[in-house]
Amino acid sequence: MLRLGIPVLGVDDLARAETFWTKALGLRETGEWENANWRTLSGEDGPVLGLMRSETPVQRHPRVHLDLFVDSAEEQAAEVARLVTLGAVQVDWDLYPEDPDFVVLADPEGNVFCVVDLGHGTS
Secondary structure (H helix, E strand, C coil): CCCCCCCEEEECCHHHHHHHHHHHHCCEECCCCCECCEEEEEECCEEEEEEEECCCCCCCCCCCCEEEEECCHHHHHHHHHHHHHCCCEECCCCCCCCCCCEEEEECCCCCEEEEEECCCCCC
């Protein structure tokens, strides 16, 4: 039976990406399948994110991205501020709807992701 594995982010600098995502999401590097081009990051319930060395340029509007959930606008503001201190940058996103429930950030590698306020409603 086919099962969904883990999302994988393409990165230039594995160490920098590993540092950001382990601190951002409270993950740890597992050593599982680790090599010069790969890192597996895990949480309490197992692998949750893969990092793979990539030479492909970052896309301004990627077809796939991560959504990170929070429960309120206050929590969203606090998490966005925390992620920026870890090296994320807020993206000048040209596709925001009128009343967005999400904030678009990019990790230190330039990968776009969103912090979504689940208490806001659907955008």
